[in-house]
Amino acid sequence: MKKQIKIIVALCFAFSAAISTAQNVKRYDGNIHIDAKTHVLTADFTITFNTLPEGKQMKLFLHESTSDLQLKSGSSVIKHTITNEEFIEKDHAINFDKANIKNLKLNIKYSLNLDSLSNNGFRFNENWIELNLYTAWYPFNTSYGRFPYTVTTKISQEYQLFGSGEVVNRKKTWIIEQQIPSIDISQVFYKGLREEVIGKIKLYHYNINSENVETIKRNTRSHFNLLNSWLGKSNSNDLVLGVSNLKHTTSYARKNFISLSVSSKYSEFYDKILAHELGHLWWNKASVTNWEEWLNESFAEYSAIILQRHLFGEENFEKNISRLKKSASKLASPYQLKKGVKNYQSSVTYKGAYFLYELENKIGRAPMFSLMTAIHKAKIKSTEKLLKLIEEKQGKEAATFLLERLKK
Numbered sequence: 001m002k003k004q005i006k007i008i009v010a011l012c013f014a015f016s017a018a019i020s021t022a023q024n025v026k027r028y029d030g031n032i033h034i035d036a037k038t039h040v041l042t043a044d045f046t047i048t049f050n051t052l053p054e055g056k057q058m059k060l061f062l063h064e065s066t067s068d069l070q071l072k073s074g075s076s077v078i079k080h081t082i083t084n085e086e087f088i089e090k091d092h093a094i095n096f097d098k099a100n101i102k103n104l105k106l107n108i109k110y111s112l113n114l115d116s117l118s119n120n121g122f123r124f125n126e127n128w129i130e131l132n133l134y135t136a137w138y139p140f141n142t143s144y145g146r147f148p149y150t151v152t153t154k155i156s157q158e159y160q161l162f163g164s165g166e167v168v169n170r171k172k173t174w175i176i177e178q179q180i181p182s183i184d185i186s187q188v189f190y191k192g193l194r195e196e197v198i199g200k201i202k203l204y205h206y207n208i209n210s211e212n213v214e215t216i217k218r219n220t221r222s223h224f225n226l227l228n229s230w231l232g233k234s235n236s237n238d239l240v241l242g243v244s245n246l247k248h249t250t251s252y253a254r255k256n257f258i259s260l261s262v263s264s265k266y267s268e269f270y271d272k273i274l275a276h277e278l279g280h281l282w283w284n285k286a287s288v289t290n291w292e293e294w295l296n297e298s299f300a301e302y303s304a305i306i307l308q309r310h311l312f313g314e315e316n317f318e319k320n321i322s323r324l325k326k327s328a329s330k331l332a333s334p335y336q337l338k339k340g341v342k343n344y345q346s347s348v349t350y351k352g353a354y355f356l357y358e359l360e361n362k363i364g365r366a367p368m369f370s371l372m373t374a375i376h377k378a379k380i381k382s383t384e385k386l387l388k389l390i391e392e393k394q395g396k397e398a399a400t401f402l403l404e405r406l407k408k
């Protein structure tokens, strides 16, 4: 599975999307302590299940550098074995017998040195401590489904918190609560930063110069406003945008939360990543466990190109399209593509986006613009339904055109 989640610069994932398989997990409750001086995180998680997964054995992934690991259910300690299986990077698998789980509750305690979190560049930084799925900081198994969570963290007083979820502060304790089932517990503890706003969006940034901050604000406002008027009001009223220049290689979108990683110059390249991630606030309905996720990725990518065309004009559009054409020519079609094959993520993102450009060329810009609104409003989750809708709105020829492109 590891390769499926391997991240290339500028690629991102819409894990917020529906996972069509099991929903074994009911919720996560965590009590965390972060010692900002020694960089040690201690965790005490209770995972409550709806149902236990099939098979005798269960498996959770966690960062390989964790120590003092203890699994308990009821009052009994559960024996576990560790295998060198990576899902993300630098994680390993904790295996245990399902039969040991009582009352559908599993308690997991461990400690983790945050200096070891170098996965994808999420290295410990005392001003910006970013924890997410890519750092494998909490025990997870994405095949057990999405889950709501409440995580309570004690950390020294100078720190504050933002992330995916509602944040409440009580003295030295920070609580983040996400009621919408998610696949990731993503949060950032920060100090010495000012909270800024872009309309209803909260912005936190680190190591970004003031000129770039102004550009990010202006562009975010433009993209967000266009998406709202184009695709319909976003249900993300409390969107939090965290932008850092810390040599991370990963930008990602979660429920009401975007983490954007940029370099010292905020170029149109980074702006497209921002536009793509904003696009995921709308394009996130398809499954992320199979090729149908091209409906999330390609639509987010093509939306980003349209948003940039709106903001920067035709020259930028031509540039984006010629880049897209070049990468698409080397890629397999996302159609029924097996997850995990080489360049899978690029196929579902760029090759699919190129097909959407070709469709736009065929039917025209204005009809494509309204077609995308209709696709979003119909909450399309499968290619089959997409083609039906295109046929309904644009005629059989347009639907056949896209299908033939996909099958090429």
Ligand SMILES: [Zn+2]
Residues within 6 Å of the ligand: 011, 012, 013, 014, 276, 280, 296, 297, 300
């Ligand atoms: Zn994406």
